[in-house]
Amino acid sequence: MDSITLARSLQDKDTSRSALRAIELAKARVPVEDLAAKHTELRRSGSSLRGKCPVHGGDNPTAFVVAPEEGKFYCHACGEGGDVVSLYARLEGHDNMKTAAAFLLLEFGFEPPQRPQAWFEKDRRQKPVRDALEEARIEHLAGRIYRKFFEALVMSVDEDQRAGELRERWRDAEQMARMMWASRRGGET
Numbered sequence: 001m002d003s004i005t006l007a008r009s010l011q012d013k014d015t016s017r018s019a020l021r022a023i024e025l026a027k028a029r030v031p032v033e034d035l036a037a038k039h040t041e042l043r044r045s046g047s048s049l050r051g052k053c054p055v056h057g058g059d060n061p062t063a064f065v066v067a068p069e070e071g072k073f074y075c076h077a078c079g080e081g082g083d084v085v086s087l088y089a090r091l092e093g094h095d096n097m098k099t100a101a102a103f104l105l106l107e108f109g110f111e112p113p114q115r116p117q118a119w120f121e122k123d124r125r126q127k128p129v130r131d132a133l134e135e136a137r138i139e140h141l142a143g144r145i146y147r148k149f150f151e152a153l154v155m156s157v158d159e160d161q162r163a164g165e166l167r168e169r170w171r172d173a174e175q176m177a178r179m180m181w182a183s184r185r186g187g188e189t
Contacts (some may be wrong), residue, residue: 019098022101023097025110032067032071033066035088036051036054043061045062045064049068051064055075058164063077088107108172141177141181143173146169150170170171
């Protein structure tokens, strides 16, 4: 799976069932000590492992504690703690836990969970409705832009030129609305 396909499949909210599946799968399959050992040298200390903190890059060789049986880590120096997914997210700079879980699974050779086929079928069925709603929102926004910025200009033009001016200004308002809508959604026009 390439990173673009993975990113597109991870665009839902972190509270979704697929997000929780990815996070739980990562916690079950990737031992926190294996991830920590890739980033710092660990030494056994009773039932736990200790080392320098890879999160803040400290130099105290006993501040970072990994509890393998609990699947948790904690740094006594910087106060960071959590499970294997939160450690990976902090180390790799992920804000989204589902994304972190998916990339963690990939790094350790596991396939992240995929959405069921029914989700894709429902998404395909709902696309025309979403597109129509988006078009209606853009049309509404274009009307507001036209009234705010262009209506007075069009009304000040001679009557014989007003229809042409109206069409041009409406196109301008519609283009502005599309650009505003695209920037709001993070896409391109």
